[in-house]
Amino acid sequence: MSELRQDPISGRWVVIAEERAKRPRAFVADNSPVSLEGCPFCEGHEDETPRELFVIREENAEQSEHQWRVRVVRNKYPALELDAAPLATGLLPTDRAVDVAARDTLPGVGSHEVIIESPEHVLRTTDMSPDQLTDVLVAYRERLRALREDPRLKHALVFKNVGTAAGATLEHAHSQLIALPFVPPLIEEELQGAERYYERHGESVFDVILRDELAAGERIVAENDGFVAFCPFASRAPYEMWIMPRVHASHYEETEEPQLGELARLLHDVMHRLDVVLHQPAYNHVIHSGPFDRQNMHHYHWYVEVVPRVTKIAGFEWATGCVINVVQPEKAAEQLRAVMKQA
Numbered sequence: 001m002s003e004l005r006q007d008p009i010s011g012r013w014v015v016i017a018e019e020r021a022k023r024p025r026a027f028v029a030d031n032s033p034v035s036l037e038g039c040p041f042c043e044g045h046e047d048e049t050p051r052e053l054f055v056i057r058e059e060n061a062e063q064s065e066h067q068w069r070v071r072v073v074r075n076k077y078p079a080l081e082l083d084a085a086p087l088a089t090g091l092l093p094t095d096r097a098v099d100v101a102a103r104d105t106l107p108g109v110g111s112h113e114v115i116i117e118s119p120e121h122v123l124r125t126t127d128m129s130p131d132q133l134t135d136v137l138v139a140y141r142e143r144l145r146a147l148r149e150d151p152r153l154k155h156a157l158v159f160k161n162v163g164t165a166a167g168a169t170l171e172h173a174h175s176q177l178i179a180l181p182f183v184p185p186l187i188e189e190e191l192q193g194a195e196r197y198y199e200r201h202g203e204s205v206f207d208v209i210l211r212d213e214l215a216a217g218e219r220i221v222a223e224n225d226g227f228v229a230f231c232p233f234a235s236r237a238p239y240e241m242w243i244m245p246r247v248h249a250s251h252y253e254e255t256e257e258p259q260l261g262e263l264a265r266l267l268h269d270v271m272h273r274l275d276v277v278l279h280q281p282a283y284n285h286v287i288h289s290g291p292f293d294r295q296n297m298h299h300y301h302w303y304v305e306v307v308p309r310v311t312k313i314a315g316f317e318w319a320t321g322c323v324i325n326v327v328q329p330e331k332a333a334e335q336l337r338a339v340m341k342q343a
Contacts, residue, residue, distance in 0.1 A: 002080055002108030004181075013182060015108060017079040041172035043068070043119035050074040053113060054142055056135050070135045071116045072143055072177075079178060080110025085152065109152055111179040115139050122173045124162060124280065125271040126342075133264035134257070136175065140287065141260065144253035147179045148292035155183045155291045158252075163282025165309040183291050190288070191300060198299030206301030209233075210244055219333045222269050222341070226262035229270045231329035231336075238311060238327035239278060239336065241270055243304040250297040252289040267304065273339040274308060282309040
């Protein structure tokens with residue numbers, strides 16, 4: 001069973017989850033391909049994963065394990081588990097003060113899920129069609145809607161690791177979702193910064209950023225009717241991109257399917273550009289969305305962050321939280337724009 005521990009100085013929460021060390025190649029940077037026979041995410045190997053939480057099937061498929069398009073299952077090596085604490089009892093991290101002397105722990109309550117993005121053994125976002133990506137984005141939305149009904153859970157993060165440098169231990173295209181009983185400090189900092197700006201200026205800082213980026217154009221990578229992709233002004237990583245909806249919305253899970261289709265098309269486009277410029281790099285993408293218990297926030301705007309893993313975090317970054325980016329975002333955007341859009 002995992003534990004939640006709080007640093008008595010910073011207030012930062014840490015998940016201690018020893019089960020995670022049992023993952024395949026958990027401590028080895030191994031780029032060798034996995035045989036299809038040994039991949040638990042391929043169609044026909046459904047009995048090798050934990051129980052199914054959500055599935056999108058082929059329209060004419062019978063209600064069986066096969067003929068699915070996207071599956072969501074519990075992580076076999078979870079960082080957090082819903083049955084770690086009863087539904088209505090037990091102190092949550094937000095309910096208690098730090099006790100330096102006691103250094104006690106809390107149950108690791110939460111949810112850790114895997115979104116298996118294709119029945120076929122594909123590796124990258126660009127190996128799938130925009131329609132397949134739409135199914136994946138719908139699965140994200142439906143799981144977030146289900147988890148926000150649990151009063152113990154305050155926030156959830158959907159993220160994707162591609163390549164060993166980005167933390168992936170299985171190559172079959174998949175994403176993960178971790179729901180937490182607290183709002184993580186970095187997310188809370190972002191929320192508070194956005195709220196301060198709104199109080200001073202009467203509009204969302206995200207709306208201002210989007211408007212200014214569209215007006216300037218130099219950091220825009222690609223856009224369509226619903227979304228805009230750009231390299232943020234203070235990019236923390238080379239070729240980092242944000243994909244932001246044009247219409248203000250604070251929560252990803254409120255997005256309707258037509259808009260998710262537009263997001264899928266733009267995501268497919270920009271990931272193709274990234275693959276061409278950086279020769280299929282390892283990367284993470286993360287959905288930034290509002291907390292479950294704070295709906296319809298005028299100051300916050302959900303977005304997708306794409307971070308190629310082409311440089312490493314070293315001592316200065318680890319100690320200070322201040323990163324060094326070796327590629328100017330304007331130049332990164334220029335290179336990405338220059339790539340011909342995939343047909």
